[in-house]
Amino acid sequence: MENPGKIAAATAALSYIEDNTVVGLGSGSTAKIFIEKLAERVAAENMTLTCVATSHFSEDLGLKLGLNVVPLDEVTSVDVTVDGADEVDPQLNGIKGGGAALFFEKIVAKASKQNIWVVDPSKESPRLGSFKLPIEVLPFGSGHVFNYLADMDLDPTFRMLDEQTRLTTDSANYIIDVDVSKVDDLHALGDELIRHTGIVEHGLFLDICDTLIVGEEPARVINRH
Known part of the structure; x- marks a missing residue:
């Protein structure tokens, strides 16, 4: 239902x-x-x-x-x-x-x-961050983008279809989900993410x-x- x-x-x-x-x-x-x-x-x-x-x-x-x-x-x-x-x-x-x-x-x-x-x-929340932030990344070099996100203490994980297969988007990219619950300035984070080579787009709207x-x-x- x-x-x-x-x-x-x-x-x-x-x-x-x-x-x-x-x-x-x-x-x-x-x-x-x-x-x-x-x-x-x-x-x-x-x-x-x-x-x-x-x-x-x-x-x-x-x-x-x-x-x-x-x-x-x-x-x-x-x-x-x-x-x-x-x-x-x-x-x-x-x-x-x-x-x-x-x-x-x-x-x-x-x-x-x-x-x-x-x-x-x-879906309403007093502040964003309880839902993991999706980041769409190019498959080429995606491991390096993953490491960049890990260095930012965002606890990244590749979104998977199963234990061995990464999900691909309609534009054939990967999704890395990150934790932004401890980030105070999401506007600044969004600006930083979109400038990083390999990141196609992020889910901060x-x-x-x-x-x-x-x-x-x-x-x-x-x-x-």
């Missing part, structure tokens, strides 16, 4: 979608529910939408459900993207990448005029979310001030 909080948040996000707009389809379990409900609304109201996806899974799902999903470079901008988050703080900063789609998610988010996150209450929808009854909406 699907989480009622996720259903409530995904349903509430539908009210932000207007006809004849470009919509970003996020990734993850709550975003999946949103995509399904969006397709139902598009069919019921005969809406005209152009959609872009943040992962191969979301693209395939959208197409399967009849949505008009096109490559990101076929649109000049995205009107609104609805995505999930693995952890979010009171300032609407978040950690994303539990589903290993953080690189594409951040590209779409940066191209979006409005970013809406849909979460259940369990800072100053990106415009509206957070928390799945309660009724849904709780928090806007960035």
Whole structure:
């Protein structure tokens, strides 16, 4: 049975979608529910939408459900993207990448005029760090990047599919998960990480979310001030 909080948040996000707009389809379990409900609304109201996806899974799902999903470079901008988050703080900063789609998610988010996150209450946290921070890295030299992260006392671990196989992302990179629970300045950390050669992107989504929808009854909406 699907989480009622996720259903409530995904349903509430539908009210932000207007006809004849470009919509970003996020990734993850709550975003999946949103995509399904969006397709139902598009069919019921005969809406005209152009959609872009943040992962191969979301693209395939959208197409399967009849949505008009096109490559990101076929649109000049995205009107609104609805995505999930693995952890979010009171300032609407978040950690994303539990589903290993953080690189594409951040590209779409940066191209979006409005970013809406849909979460259940369990994803709220007084400060970021209870969820491990995913870092997407190139396979070539990834061991050296791992050592760099270890030297920063971030307790890195490669994300694995099984005991011997490393997970690969949609862009054929690896994920290294790190512990940022003891890091006070996450903005500074994010800036340092993205400058390190071999790191493709990190899952710190800072100053990106415009509206957070928390799945309660009724849904709780928090806007960035």
